[in-house]
Amino acid sequence: MSAANAPLISVKHPLPWQHYNLSTMGEEVRLWLDANLIEMIIAIAAGTLIYLALRVARRQLRRLKNRPGDEHSFATVIGRTFTRTTHLFMILVSARLVAGYADPPALLLTTIRFLFTVVAVFQVAIWVREFILALIERRTGENGHAETLSNAMGIIRILVTVALFAIATVVVLDNLGVNVTGLVAGLGIGGIAIGLAAQGIFSDLFAALSIIFDKPFRRGETIQYDQTIATVERIGLKSTRLRALTGEKKIISNTNLLQKEISSFQELDHRRIALPFGVIYQTPSEVLETLPALLEEIVNAHGGRFVRSGITAYGASSIDFECLFDVYEPDFAHVAKTRHRIAVEILKRFADEKIEFAYPTQTSFTAAPDGRMIYPYPDLDGAYVTSIKSD
Structure with a gap:
């Protein structure tokens, strides 16, 4: 034989x-x-x-x-x-x-x-x-x-x-x-x-086993990969099914998912909120110095934990401020409500303190007959009258 x-x-x-x-x-x-x-x-x-x-x-x-x-x-x-x-x-x-x-x-x-x-x-x-x-x-x-x-x-x-x-x-x-x-x-x-x-099938299968043993996330967790934020609905042998915040269903292979950087919001005990705003340039320097203390009082009184606040930039029509604070609550709906209460209270206190928020403005100046820059309105004494010569 x-x-x-x-x-x-x-x-x-x-x-x-x-x-x-x-x-x-x-x-x-x-x-x-x-x-x-x-x-x-x-x-x-x-x-x-x-x-x-x-x-x-x-x-x-x-x-x-x-x-x-x-x-x-x-x-x-x-x-x-x-x-x-x-x-x-x-x-x-x-x-x-x-x-x-x-x-x-x-x-x-x-x-x-x-x-x-x-x-x-x-x-x-x-x-x-x-x-x-x-x-x-x-x-x-x-x-x-x-x-x-x-x-x-x-x-x-x-x-x-x-x-x-x-x-x-x-x-x-x-x-x-x-x-x-x-x-x-x-x-x-x-x-x-x-x-x-069956290389592709076994690749996804071993990826599913990796998810089970390594536990990067579990069903019910809200995770982010790439630009997608979604809640895990089911971890299958070949693919994982998620529900995006915008409502649509996402299906991605286990191998492809594990190759991405995944952020999980499951064990998040607090969220940091940045609240930017601007005040007008006419705000006195003494008021600008007291603003951080005023914001700290407002934040701590309405469920947040104040981190810091101060001037971040000189804008085109405003002095830019930023207020940072933490909200120790994993539920984002509660975080949003706390942020809303703090923002409304800041609006009220600024109105009481006569602190004006800035909005886009532009001031024009006109040249006098002798070439000097003057304000574009006649003064009360009649010293200057703006004349507009048209062709």
Whole structure:
């Protein structure tokens, strides 16, 4: 047979029991029972006690798993893992521990060892699978991400199960004397081909898992990416759905979203408000000096925390001021109301103090007949009269 037509699985050496026939096996069993009856009874009793002890231990671990108020502790993960122990595994553990005491025939001892190896490999796969899934749920459930986990748990369970049981199958076949080199190579090539074909899907899937474990945001949070501010409605396996402040629905792939700079407003305990305004140039310097203290009084009396205030620039028609203050409230609607109250109070106090807000103005000057700049209106004494000569 050519190398191209070689089977993926081949037997390296004959199995131990292939040397036996039924007559030989029956004779060995009869002679063993005649010579070791007492030892066999003791071994069965000891195996039964071991099995019962394993059942009691599993029952205690189940209580650890179901302990109220401690759903996300590491002890609960351990309890959940080992409660998946099967009865067949406990029976074979008991048989394997006492098999050598009664000096059984080689075929029986080989069979017990073989069955124990097969069942133990798959039992370890079940334990590891349950341990991984429990750790994932513990990791995501501690901080209220159970709703996000439900979207991805199905695919995670499938991926973990397929990977672990494929490894377990290869290990069992290898213990059976099967040459699994070709099988492993075939699985590797097939996995690479599937990975390349579904590269985009797997990229978004692993991005979704990254969102679940790293927790940059969660459902219900308001976030900003690029120029978009939106609330997260659902985190899927391929895309995340958001609701923009303007009402439209935004859908973006998980990979694309994680590549952006994301700002979250969820844990924002305060917002800083900048309130710019301008006063006229005719405002006395003494009043300008007292303005910061007046603004601080207004801000602190109406729910804000004053930061600073002062002149920022000399404008074309105003002396520009800025008032900075913090509002310690995450709800932006409350922040907007506080800003409104402070702005209205500033307007009232400025009116009481005869402080005038500036607005765009322009003053024109006219040249007298002798070339001097004069105000464009005749003075009261009649010294100058503006004449406009038209062509």
